[in-house]
Amino acid sequence: MSTEVILSGAIFIALALGIPMVMVLTVIFGPRSGGAAKNDPYESGIKHMVGMADQKFSVKFYLLAILFLIFDIEAVFMYPWAVSLRELGFLGFAEMTVFILLLLTGLIYILKKGVLNWR
Amino acid sequence: MFDVMVILPLAATGAGAILIMLVAAFETFRREGISILGMGLFAFAFFIQLTVDNSGDIYPFAEVFNGMLVANTFTKVAGLIILACGFFSALAAQTYFTQNKGFVLEFYCMLLFAAFGMLLLTMVAELITLFIALEIMSLAVYTLVGYDRHSVVRAEAVLKYLMLGAFAGAFYVMGAVLVYAGTGSTSFAAIGAVVADSGYLSNPALVGGSFLILFAFLFKAAAFPFHAWVIDVYDGAPLPVTAFMATAVKTSIFAVLANFLLINPEVHQGWVTFLFYLSILTMFAGNLIAIGQQNLKRMLAASGIVHTGYLLIALVALGSERFSGGAILFYLAAYGVATLGLFVALSYLSGQDERRVSFDDFRGLAKVRPYSAACIAIFLLSMAGIPPTAGFMGKFYIIAGAFQAGHAVLAVLGIVSSILSLWYYLRLIIVMYFREPEQRFEVAELTLAPLGTIVLAVCVFAISFYPVVL
Numbered sequence: 001m002s003t004e005v006i007l008s009g010a011i012f013i014a015l016a017l018g019i020p021m022v023m024v025l026t027v028i029f030g031p032r033s034g035g036a037a038k039n040d041p042y043e044s045g046i047k048h049m050v051g052m053a054d055q056k057f058s059v060k061f062y063l064l065a066i067l068f069l070i071f072d073i074e075a076v077f078m079y080p081w082a083v084s085l086r087e088l089g090f091l092g093f094a095e096m097t098v099f100i101l102l103l104l105t106g107l108i109y110i111l112k113k114g115v116l117n118w119r
Numbered sequence: 120m121f122d123v124m125v126i127l128p129l130a131a132t133g134a135g136a137i138l139i140m141l142v143a144a145f146e147t148f149r150r151e152g153i154s155i156l157g158m159g160l161f162a163f164a165f166f167i168q169l170t171v172d173n174s175g176d177i178y179p180f181a182e183v184f185n186g187m188l189v190a191n192t193f194t195k196v197a198g199l200i201i202l203a204c205g206f207f208s209a210l211a212a213q214t215y216f217t218q219n220k221g222f223v224l225e226f227y228c229m230l231l232f233a234a235f236g237m238l239l240l241t242m243v244a245e246l247i248t249l250f251i252a253l254e255i256m257s258l259a260v261y262t263l264v265g266y267d268r269h270s271v272v273r274a275e276a277v278l279k280y281l282m283l284g285a286f287a288g289a290f291y292v293m294g295a296v297l298v299y300a301g302t303g304s305t306s307f308a309a310i311g312a313v314v315a316d317s318g319y320l321s322n323p324a325l326v327g328g329s330f331l332i333l334f335a336f337l338f339k340a341a342a343f344p345f346h347a348w349v350i351d352v353y354d355g356a357p358l359p360v361t362a363f364m365a366t367a368v369k370t371s372i373f374a375v376l377a378n379f380l381l382i383n384p385e386v387h388q389g390w391v392t393f394l395f396y397l398s399i400l401t402m403f404a405g406n407l408i409a410i411g412q413q414n415l416k417r418m419l420a421a422s423g424i425v426h427t428g429y430l431l432i433a434l435v436a437l438g439s440e441r442f443s444g445g446a447i448l449f450y451l452a453a454y455g456v457a458t459l460g461l462f463v464a465l466s467y468l469s470g471q472d473e474r475r476v477s478f479d480d481f482r483g484l485a486k487v488r489p490y491s492a493a494c495i496a497i498f499l500l501s502m503a504g505i506p507p508t509a510g511f512m513g514k515f516y517i518i519a520g521a522f523q524a525g526h527a528v529l530a531v532l533g534i535v536s537s538i539l540s541l542w543y544y545l546r547l548i549i550v551m552y553f554r555e556p557e558q559r560f561e562v563a564e565l566t567l568a569p570l571g572t573i574v575l576a577v578c579v580f581a582i583s584f585y586p587v588v589l
Binding site for chain 2: 091102108109112113
């Protein structure tokens with residue numbers, strides 16, 4: 001048996017034992033806190049959504065999350081573009097400028113509409 | 120510089136949409152101003168599209184877009200129809216919202232975004248670009264149907280449309296994946312090359328994939344097994360949006376469907392029998408539904424299914440040795456003019472809060488408003504296919520094409536369906552001309568929409584003189 005196989009086997013065993021062990025240790029040694037606030041169901045900016053499914057709730061958080069996603073994707077696009085900027089040349093630069101300007105107009109729109117005011 | 124010209128209408132529509140979006144955010148204009156701006160932008164894009172000279176296949180910015188878009192005479196004319204539909208829908212909206220609640224400044228922005236997606240859809244030559252264009256169009260149209268959150272009817276319509284439309288989108292993506300699995304490419308040209316190389320029916324992934332893609336298109340075009348949503352959605356949407364959906368969406372979907380089937384003659388040949396039966400079922404299902412309707416909007420939705428059936432006949436006759444794209448576009452233009460004319464007329468006749476919608480509400484219209492009634496009669500006769508209207512010539516080209524392609528049965532059934540459709544088109548004419556008005560038929564005095572109605576009525580005759588080379 002080669003050393004690679006032995007080593008990777010050892011790593012697998014260490015992981016298989018280590019991760020459950022950490023989980024057990026946190027239960028034993030970790031600090032405890034309790035109280036009503038902690039036991040409340042909480043999800044995406046909404047506190048205490050219990051009961052019928054057709055009740056009204058605020059969508060502010062989701063709105064912000066979607067807006068974040070848009071600009072997140074802008075950033076994701078910019079990495080490969082920045083890496084291959086020299087090959088893309090002026091046309092690539094112009095395309096990215098158009099893309100960023102389009103998103104900028106979107107940002108102006110949501111700012112004017114007051115979407116970012118957390119009321 | 121030529122490449123720029125080809126996508127300039129597209130850019131103008133997109134930039135116009137963003138302009139209106141910003142104008143709406145800063146509230147520089149009120150309703151009247153933004154209506155004029157929206158109509159002006161559609162007219163502007165229309166005239167740019169008119170001046171673009173693209174004979175033969177042009178791949179704009181081939182090295183940047185990698186041949187993902189293609190422009191030719193077919194896409195040019197389809198784009199012209201879409202932009203004209205957009206213009207008259209905007210005109211109908213301008214009138215409609217003087218008498219109806221629920222206007223938001225972003226209305227025209229969404230209209231332009233939808234038109235942008237449609238223009239892109241007619242030009243695509245690649246499956247992923249196609250999906251993006253389809254979704255740009257669909258998302259904008261969903262918004263247009265259901266932006267009025269306080270109306271229960273709109274909410275019902277948008278829920279049905281969104282759910283079923285999302286299913287169709289999922290079918291499309293699955294189909295695109297299978298086509299990619301079968302051919303190793305998403306570009307139409309490369310798929311066509313693979314088909315020419317190794318055959319179509321011997322490639323199960325490609326056949327299954329194109330089946331699912333056809334599903335998605337047929338759903339959007341409201342062909343027979345996928346037609347159930349169309350009545351409720353058309354009825355629930357605001358009137359100008361219904362007009363836009365019935366005409367522009369159908370135009371873009373049939374343009375892209377023809378482009379897809381023409382990837383290779385073998386692809387089209389593989390679906391001829393399927394489309395043959397589908398067109399018969401679509402025509403007669405639509406007719407049977409339309410005969411039972413009491414509501415004008417629902418009747419027009421059902422008659423839209425019938426017209427989809429006719430366009431499917433044109434698709435059956437598509438491949439055989441010549442391109443019957445001319446017949447498809449002519450029919451779409453003829454149908455678009457008549458439908459838009461009716462909706463523009465309805466936009467001022469339907470009154471406050473879409474009060475007048477059933478057949479009986481238009482009793483004795485000819486006595487009260489003779490010109491409007493005459494225009495409506497012209498539109499209805501054109502849709503039924505009575506000479507010398509554009510609708511007659513459109514049906515003539517389609518049925519002649521079916522004969523030439525050797526589908527005599529289809530041609531005969533097309534004529535039978537056309538006779539059947541007289542039942543519900545003539546019903547409105549009878550109600551308008553031969554019944555006495557019960558109460559006073561008060562209509563707001565507006566100038567723009569009646570003018571548009573008359574222009575479209577003239578177009579019904581003008582288009583019929585335009586020759587199409589079969």
